[in-house]
Amino acid sequence: MIHLKNISVHFKQKNREVHAVKNVSLEVESGDIYGIVGYSGAGKSTLVRIINLLQHPTDKSSEVIVDGKNLLSLSQKELRKERKKIGMIFQHFNLMASRTIADNVAFPLRNSGLSKAEKEEKVEKLLDLVGILDKKNSYPIQLSGGQKQRVAIARALANDPKILLCDEATSALDPKTTLSILELLKEVNQKLGITIVIITHEMQVVKEICNKVAVMENGNIIESGNVVDIFNQPKQALTRDFIRTATHIEQAEKKILSHTKEQVYELKFSGRHTADPIIVEIYKRFGIVADILYGNIEFLQETMIGTLFVTLEGKVELNELEAYLAEQDVTITKINKKT
Ligand SMILES: Nc1ncnc2c1ncn2[C@@H]1O[C@H](COP(=O)(O)OP(=O)(O)O)[C@@H](O)[C@H]1O
Ligand SMILES: [Mg+2]
The missing domain is CATH 3.30.70.260 (ACT domain)
Incomplete structure (x- = not known):
């Protein structure tokens, strides 16, 4: 479903160069809930932003293949179409404060060609799926963190994506709310068949819902595989540390x-x-x-x-x-x- 090959990302700033991702390859299969775990600065967000080309790889030999398409070879228009297949959620939800919950979820549908009534129906269906239909006329400020993340998930699903990218989606939430959001993500994966990539600095999150995991350190993937195998026999000291903490x-x-x-x-x-x-x-x-x-x-x-x-x-x-x-x-x- 997602095949990243030889991905490198260099950031050039005034007086220093950061090699944020170092020749990393990653394969995510359809139906996976794939965890990418590592400490802050490891390169996780940069790597995941490659999947929808919010970040371009800086090395010529890099390949980004998503759902069978080589994204680096597409025109802007084609890329826009492929990007609709990829939803994304973030740590701080990124909702629009001046719009209602329903309007936030409807936002990605603005150029969808659906009629007003169809959009409304779709938004209600999505809000129902994430369990906050009763908040549809509220504003983000009236919602708890967990509820806001539910809105963000509904919005990310509006274009019926095949893939959902989650960048520290539970890092701003308390442990109980974290579990409820992870349950929802599991449901999204199982009911809708959406492939999920989850970035986190907490192995606990991986333990709860992922079937595969990659551990990132200093721009490299140092270990990856099935979650059960990795938890059983971690090879790297860092992986062991993450597991023992979790x-x-x-x-x-x-x-x-x-x-x-x-x-x-x-x-x-x-x-x-x-x-x-x-x-x-x-x-x-x-x-x-x-x-x-x-x-x-x-x-x-x-x-x-x-x-x-x-x-x-x-x-x-x-x-x-x-x-x-x-x-x-x-x-x-x-x-x-x-x-
Ligand atoms: N736009 C950018 N410009 C310059 N440096 C960046 C940029 N984005 C990230 N970095 C640097 O790249 C490294 C990896 O960052 P990031 O991918 O955000 O790591 P993580 O998500 O694992 O915390 C860090 O050293 C960070 O400072
Ligand atoms: Mg990050």
């Missing part, structure tokens, strides 16, 4: 390490496994008593990922234990105090 494991680890003098081990398991049999088997086979200090289970697209922090009592031959656990698809890692 799953609250980092906080738990800090607390545990400050309260125990014994060696702590982390066990990670996924899929069909549950904690109990592992603990029982470790005792039966090795005579080791595992004392559970902390446990956490995440569900990612119905797949379970479990984490246990334990201390081990008995004669621990780590290599043997590790080998046995590996057969069960369980990893064991020594947790050391960070200095």
Whole structure:
């Protein structure tokens, strides 16, 4: 659905040059909810603005293919038509303060050729879809942040896009409102079959709704793949950091390490496994008593990922234990105090 090839973006300013995106390639399939996660300044917004050519790549070898069309080869008129297939929402909603909610949503339909009545019907349908039909005659200032983002989503869907780009769409919202907006985006993806690209600095958002994720650092995509695989086996330190923060494991680890003098081990398991049999088997086979200090289970697209922090009592031959656990698809890692 979206194929970005060798995308580079240089910004030239008076006395410095910023290489915001460095030869990045990205493939988003139809139906994906694709997360792009990274800290501020990583290049996420610049990369996503390439998808609708709000930002042009600065390297000649770049290719931007969206829904089968090479956007860089189109005329202005053709590009305008293709852009209608791509909706976008932002952190600060970008609504027009002087217009009603209904007029905000109707705005993208001004050149659509629809009659006044047809436009009205469409706007009502969209406002109903996002759950704020009762606000249609209100003004943005009368709405909460979550409600404003619902309006922005309705507006972004007005031209029946195939793709929705979300740039930090929940970053200005409280956690509960964030979840409700993410639910709505999931519904938009499933009911309307719209492919979604979500930029965020919070792995929590990725965990809630994405099936794929790319991690960006310093203009590069350093790791990408299925969310379940990445959460199971992150390869890069930055990815690990994001995941441990999102799953609250980092906080738990800090607390545990400050309260125990014994060696702590982390066990990670996924899929069909549950904690109990592992603990029982470790005792039966090795005579080791595992004392559970902390446990956490995440569900990612119905797949379970479990984490246990334990201390081990008995004669621990780590290599043997590790080998046995590996057969069960369980990893064991020594947790050391960070200095
Ligand atoms: N229009 C611009 N002109 C100059 N520098 C820019 C521009 N847009 C972004 N940058 C720079 O490019 C880098 C990446 O920015 P951005 O894509 O906004 O990152 P992110 O969305 O991950 O926070 C930053 O160093 C930023 O300052
Ligand atoms: Mg940004």
